[in-house]
Amino acid sequence: MFKNTRNLSLLLGIAWTASLMSMTSCRSPAVLSQSTKRPAAVGAPLPIASLTQGVWLKGDLHVHSRHSTESTNNPIAKIIAFSKAVGIDYLCITDHDNHVKGDVAHHTWADPEFTSDAVLLLYGAEWTTTRGHGNVFSAKPYDHQRLYDVRDQRDVAIGAVKKDLGIHLSANHPSGKDHFGYSYDMLESLEVWNSVLWANNANAIMIWDDMLSSGRKLTGRGGSDAHHGVPDTPDKTTENSKQAKANYVGTPTTWVFATARTSQAVVDALTNGRVSVSTNPFAPRVEFYADLDQDGTMDMMMGDNTKATGQAVKFRVQLTGNTVSEGAYTVSVVKNGGKLGTFPATGPTPTAEFTDTPATDGRTYYRVVVEGPPTAYPQVPESAALSGNMVGLSNPIYFNFDPNF
Ligand SMILES: [Zn+2]
Ligand SMILES: [Zn+2]
Numbered sequence: 001m002f003k004n005t006r007n008l009s010l011l012l013g014i015a016w017t018a019s020l021m022s023m024t025s026c027r028s029p030a031v032l033s034q035s036t037k038r039p040a041a042v043g044a045p046l047p048i049a050s051l052t053q054g055v056w057l058k059g060d061l062h063v064h065s066r067h068s069t070e071s072t073n074n075p076i077a078k079i080i081a082f083s084k085a086v087g088i089d090y091l092c093i094t095d096h097d098n099h100v101k102g103d104v105a106h107h108t109w110a111d112p113e114f115t116s117d118a119v120l121l122l123y124g125a126e127w128t129t130t131r132g133h134g135n136v137f138s139a140k141p142y143d144h145q146r147l148y149d150v151r152d153q154r155d156v157a158i159g160a161v162k163k164d165l166g167i168h169l170s171a172n173h174p175s176g177k178d179h180f181g182y183s184y185d186m187l188e189s190l191e192v193w194n195s196v197l198w199a200n201n202a203n204a205i206m207i208w209d210d211m212l213s214s215g216r217k218l219t220g221r222g223g224s225d226a227h228h229g230v231p232d233t234p235d236k237t238t239e240n241s242k243q244a245k246a247n248y249v250g251t252p253t254t255w256v257f258a259t260a261r262t263s264q265a266v267v268d269a270l271t272n273g274r275v276s277v278s279t280n281p282f283a284p285r286v287e288f289y290a291d292l293d294q295d296g297t298m299d300m301m302m303g304d305n306t307k308a309t310g311q312a313v314k315f316r317v318q319l320t321g322n323t324v325s326e327g328a329y330t331v332s333v334v335k336n337g338g339k340l341g342t343f344p345a346t347g348p349t350p351t352a353e354f355t356d357t358p359a360t361d362g363r364t365y366y367r368v369v370v371e372g373p374p375t376a377y378p379q380v381p382e383s384a385a386l387s388g389n390m391v392g393l394s395n396p397i398y399f400n401f402d403p404n405f
Helices: 002-024 029-035 076-085 144-149 155-165 198-213 241-245 263-272 383-387
Strands: 055-063 090-093 120-129 132-138 168-171 189-194 219-223 253-258 275-278 285-291 313-320 329-335 338-345 351-356 364-371 390-394 397-399
Touching: 055 076, 055 120, 055 132, 055 189, 055 219, 055 263, 076 090, 120 144, 120 263, 132 263, 144 155, 168 263, 189 198, 189 275, 198 364, 219 253, 219 263, 219 275, 253 263, 275 285, 285 364, 285 390, 285 397, 313 329, 313 338, 313 364, 313 390, 329 351, 338 351
Parallel strands: 055 090, 090 120, 168 189, 189 219
Antiparallel strands: 055 253, 120 132, 132 168, 253 275, 275 390, 285 313, 313 351, 329 338, 329 364, 364 390, 364 397
C-alpha cells in the first residue's frame, strides 16, 4: 500500500516538474541565473581510520525486557545469559520509555540484573512517542527523562535537547506502524532490518536509499525487537511465547568494526557506519572495502567517505566466518539507490570484486546485499526458515559526501 502511495507521489512529481519546465520560458533572466548557480563546495572528507586496528563486535540493538509491560518471560538476566551463550559482544536493552514515564534510569538501568562480565551493555531506551519510535544508544548513563519530556515539542526544540545529551539517536521500524515521524536530521542511524522477517523491511530500505541519496550519511543497522523469552516452566507460557523460537536476540545481528572492545567504541562505530548486518550471530559477516588506486591494498571500508578522483575504483565484498562450503552466495550492488550489478562470491572466504568509477561531481554511494544458503541458529530454531536466503547487508562506501552536512 505504501509502495503505491509512493508511486503516486512519483507520478505527481513528474507532473509537477513538467509544469515547472513549461513555466521556465516565463522566468526572468535573474531567476534563470539563480537556478544555474553551482552547488556550495563540499567540505574535505575526514581522514580514513585504520582498516586493521580494531575488533569486530556483534550485537543486538533493539531488545525489550520485563520493564516493557507487553514483554513476557524476558527478565534482563535471561537476555544477557542467552546473549553470552551465543557469543554476542554488545547489547542495548531498549525498553519502552513511556511504560515508566521516561524514568528508564530507575527501571531498566537500575535493575540488579543489568550487569555482565562478558557482554558490553549500552545505555538506551525505545523513545516511544505519539509520533513514532526511535532508539537511543549511549556508552554511559544520560538524562533520558529530558528526551521523554520534550517528545511532543517541535523538532527544533527536541534536536537541541538531543544534541545537549550527546546521544546517538536511531529511527526504529521506519516504514511500519509507529514509524519515526520526526526529522531525520536528528539521527545518526536507521533500523533498516527489524526482526527476523527480512522481507518486511523493503520499505525501510527504500527510505534509507532516499536519505542516502539526499546526502544524509545515515548508518543502517538491525534490531530484533524481541519482546518474549522462552518460559521457564510450561505454566508460564503465553500466546506470544512461540515468538521466542523465531525472533530473539541476534535476529538480526549488527556487526561493528570498533577501535576497541568498549561501549564507547561500539557507539562510535555505529555513528561512523563501519557496520554490517547479518541474519544471525552465526551467519557470515559482510565486509565491504574499496581499493582507490588499484594497488591490491584496500584503502577504505563501509562507512568511510572520500573524494572521487575520476579514477576507477576496485571494490571487494568478503564474507567472513561460518560460510557454507561450496555455498553459492550472490552479491547485489546498489549504487545511488539503483542496481549496479549482481556478482557471485566464491572461494573458501567467499569474495566478489567489481570496478566502477564514482563521478567527480556530485555524491556517489555503493552498498551491497548478500543472499545465499541460510545458516542454522539452533538457539532460535524457527528463525532460519523465516529469514530465507538473506545473508547480510553492508553499509555504504561514500564519495563526495559533505562531512559538514
Ligand atoms: Zn517500536
Ligand atoms: Zn521495540
